[in-house]
Amino acid sequence: MSETDHLTHGSRIQVWDGPLRIFHWLLVLSIAVTFLSSEEDSPINQWHMISGWFAAILIAFRMTWGFVGGEYARFSGIFKGGGLGHHISETLRLRPTAPVGHNPFGWMSALLLIAVTAAVIWTGALIVTSAGETAEELHELIGWSLLALIAVHILAVVVMSALTRENLVRAMVSGTKPTERHPGARSARKPSLFAYLTAFVVVVAAMFGILKIDPQAFVPRSTESAEYSDSNMGDMQHDEDEEHEIERGE
Ligand code: HEM
Numbered sequence: 001m002s003e004t005d006h007l008t009h010g011s012r013i014q015v016w017d018g019p020l021r022i023f024h025w026l027l028v029l030s031i032a033v034t035f036l037s038s039e040e041d042s043p044i045n046q047w048h049m050i051s052g053w054f055a056a057i058l059i060a061f062r063m064t065w066g067f068v069g070g071e072y073a074r075f076s077g078i079f080k081g082g083g084l085g086h087h088i089s090e091t092l093r094l095r096p097t098a099p100v101g102h103n104p105f106g107w108m109s110a111l112l113l114i115a116v117t118a119a120v121i122w123t124g125a126l127i128v129t130s131a132g133e134t135a136e137e138l139h140e141l142i143g144w145s146l147l148a149l150i151a152v153h154i155l156a157v158v159v160m161s162a163l164t165r166e167n168l169v170r171a172m173v174s175g176t177k178p179t180e181r182h183p184g185a186r187s188a189r190k191p192s193l194f195a196y197l198t199a200f201v202v203v204v205a206a207m208f209g210i211l212k213i214d215p216q217a218f219v220p221r222s223t224e225s226a227e228y229s230d231s232n233m234g235d236m237q238h239d240e241d242e243e244h245e246i247e248r249g250e
């Protein structure tokens with residue numbers, strides 16, 4: 001073992017900043033709740049829209065953090081660290097290099113997951129604001145596509161961890177990677193105070209924006225009530241309930 005090996009053994013470099021990790025695991029939690037509550041007969045159906053809107057705040061945060069956040073959280077990283085073609089050929093030979101931040105696949109899945117989550121939220125908002133049938137169908141379709149994408153994402157993380165012999169999940173929890181696997185790399189530059197302030201302003205603005213689109217965004221209510229919502233939402237919900245009672249012969 002050389003002197004440098006001795007020095008680096010066991011030490012870890014900082015890669016993912018705290019807010020990025022919190023974003024990731026809160027997004028996992030909110031999307032899990034949103035899916036589990038999506039069916040009308042789910043016992044937690046009244047949380048579907050709250051957790052969906054919460055995911056929207058997270059997406060607004062991530063979009064901002066991509067410009068002002070910590071070094072490896074920035075979208076400019078997409079253009080660094082080798083091209084996609086090179087990475088694909090390395091992966092096909094089962095020998096992908098492990099960059100400190102996201103590899104090109106990691107960036108692709110990050111952007112795709114963010115974009116598809118934004119699309120499902122958008123169509124959800126359309127159901128609530130305009131009650132269109134097309135919006136409902138699109139929302140379901142994009143929602144289930146997101147689930148498929150998440151399955152691919154998890155599989156990719158497992159496969160890439162095996163091929164690069166790097167525990168990527170541990171890195172997304174602790175924020176660090178072992179120095180010995182990245183000789184010569186230094187810890188990421190930390191996010192500035194300006195980054196935290198900007199992100200805070202964007203998160204607050206996103207909450208106000210959401211409340212403007214959907215004033216009941218953070219009030220528990222069933223998806224069925226929102227489906228038919230318009231300015232007379234209360235009355236229509238009442239009519240709906242009555243219809244169901246008649247159907248049940250009550
Ligand atoms: C609802 C489910 C999930 C969603 C929507 C999701 C979304 C994302 C996003 C957007 C990123 C990019 C991070 C960024 O730069 O912003 C990411 C990265 C990552 N996710 Fe997930 N994720 C999900 C579930 C999981 C699960 C269950 C695991 C653990 C098995 C996981 C492990 C990771 C890891 C390790 C990375 C970093 C990949 C890399 O090193 O390039 N994710 N995920």
Ligand code: HEM
Pocket residue numbers: 031034035038039040048049051052053055117120121124125127128136137139140143144146214223224226227
């Ligand atoms: C991450 C975000 C979201 C995901 C993954 C998601 C997913 C889904 C899925 C899969 C369904 C279909 C359930 C079924 O099979 O019956 C659904 C229904 C619904 N969602 Fe979302 N949703 C999200 C966010 C939202 C938001 C933000 C809103 C409203 C503001 C919303 C409103 C609705 C409504 C009203 C329904 C019922 C529509 C119907 O029964 O056809 N969703 N959602």
